[in-house]
Amino acid sequence: MLMERFQPWPERRQVIVPLRGLARVSTGVSARERARGFPRILAGQRRGLFARLLANGACQAGGALALPLLLSGSGGLGAIELAGGLALLAGLQIALRVQELRDAERLGLDYVAEVRLRLFDGLVEGRGTAHGVAMSRLMNDLSALRQWVGLGLARSVSGVLAFAGCAGAAALMSPAHLGVILLPAVFVLGAGAVVLLTLAAKVREVRRRRGKLARLLGENLLSLPDLGQPREARAARRRVARASGRLNDALSARIRAASVLRVLPDAVLPLSLIGAVAWGLGAGGGQLGVVLLAGLAAGPLTQLLRAAEYRIAYTVARERLCPGLGRGQEGP
Numbered sequence: 001m002l003m004e005r006f007q008p009w010p011e012r013r014q015v016i017v018p019l020r021g022l023a024r025v026s027t028g029v030s031a032r033e034r035a036r037g038f039p040r041i042l043a044g045q046r047r048g049l050f051a052r053l054l055a056n057g058a059c060q061a062g063g064a065l066a067l068p069l070l071l072s073g074s075g076g077l078g079a080i081e082l083a084g085g086l087a088l089l090a091g092l093q094i095a096l097r098v099q100e101l102r103d104a105e106r107l108g109l110d111y112v113a114e115v116r117l118r119l120f121d122g123l124v125e126g127r128g129t130a131h132g133v134a135m136s137r138l139m140n141d142l143s144a145l146r147q148w149v150g151l152g153l154a155r156s157v158s159g160v161l162a163f164a165g166c167a168g169a170a171a172l173m174s175p176a177h178l179g180v181i182l183l184p185a186v187f188v189l190g191a192g193a194v195v196l197l198t199l200a201a202k203v204r205e206v207r208r209r210r211g212k213l214a215r216l217l218g219e220n221l222l223s224l225p226d227l228g229q230p231r232e233a234r235a236a237r238r239r240v241a242r243a244s245g246r247l248n249d250a251l252s253a254r255i256r257a258a259s260v261l262r263v264l265p266d267a268v269l270p271l272s273l274i275g276a277v278a279w280g281l282g283a284g285g286g287q288l289g290v291v292l293l294a295g296l297a298a299g300p301l302t303q304l305l306r307a308a309e310y311r312i313a314y315t316v317a318r319e320r321l322c323p324g325l326g327r328g329q330e331g332p
């Protein structure tokens with residue numbers, strides 16, 4: 001009796017259902033909807049979020065314009081009133097920035113959720129590639145889409161508006177102040193465009209080598225029964241190690257190019273000070289205004305260059321995800 005009570009559990013057989021077999025299962029989405037490809041970025045509730053980002057960027061630009069007006073009228077203000085005005089302005093800018101990041105994250109997550117569902121529908125219908133490559137794309141390429149839609153678009157909008165506000169503030173101070181801000185900005189953007197060409201090639205190389213490593217790992221996982229011999233296992237391990245080393249080299253090259261791109265806006269302040277000396281703005285309030293404006297201009301330029309970096313990764317990710325989403329491409 002005791003032996004009968006403690007009989008082992010019956011062995012459970014694992015049943016593997018291929019994705020193609022799920023094509024007959026209804027996913028609640030029509031065939032026309034599934035074949036549309038990439039969704040539009042500005043659709044549904046994303047339109048409202050993008051409108052809020054535009055309004056947020058306009059408010060940040062207004063804050064940049066308010067700074068020189070506050071400083072120019074500081075002659076009739078006491079130290080406490082001036083400090084209170086600057087603190088209030090800084091607090092408003094921080095609150096606007098926090099709200100911008102929240103709306104941008106919601107925008108990116110909403111878009112990626114829709115793309116993820118369409119990509120799954122493509123896998124169900126058999127339009128996808130191998131399972132390992134498909135999982136890699138679900139993780140890496142969707143992250144690139146989220147970064148551009150969520151962070152890249154927001155930084156593009158806020159960067160353009162904030163730099164316009166900074167340029168307007170410089171024009172209110174004097175034409176010389178406008179010149180010492182615009183010339184370094186043109187230099188930074190021109191150098192950034194050159195670096196972006198190199199970065200685009202590095203990003204594509206990283207994606208290509210990452211795909212090769214994913215395929216190699218998938219092939220080894222499928223051929224595990226054949227790797228029982230030590231000789232075959234060592235050969236497979238050497239192939240994976242070589243592919244991993246090539247991927248690390250490509251990642252290092254991409255990081256070097258991205259690092260140069262991210263530190264370029266730091267050149268705005270020294271170049272602006274050189275321009276201030278050349279324009280004869282003096283060592284008093286003129287150079288102080290240049291320092292303030294250069295600090296305000298460096299932030300938008302950083303946002304614009306970082307948005308361009310996100311755009312490159314987004315373009316490559318779209319190209320890789322196209323086979324799994326059909327021929328239609330609605331996104332910009």
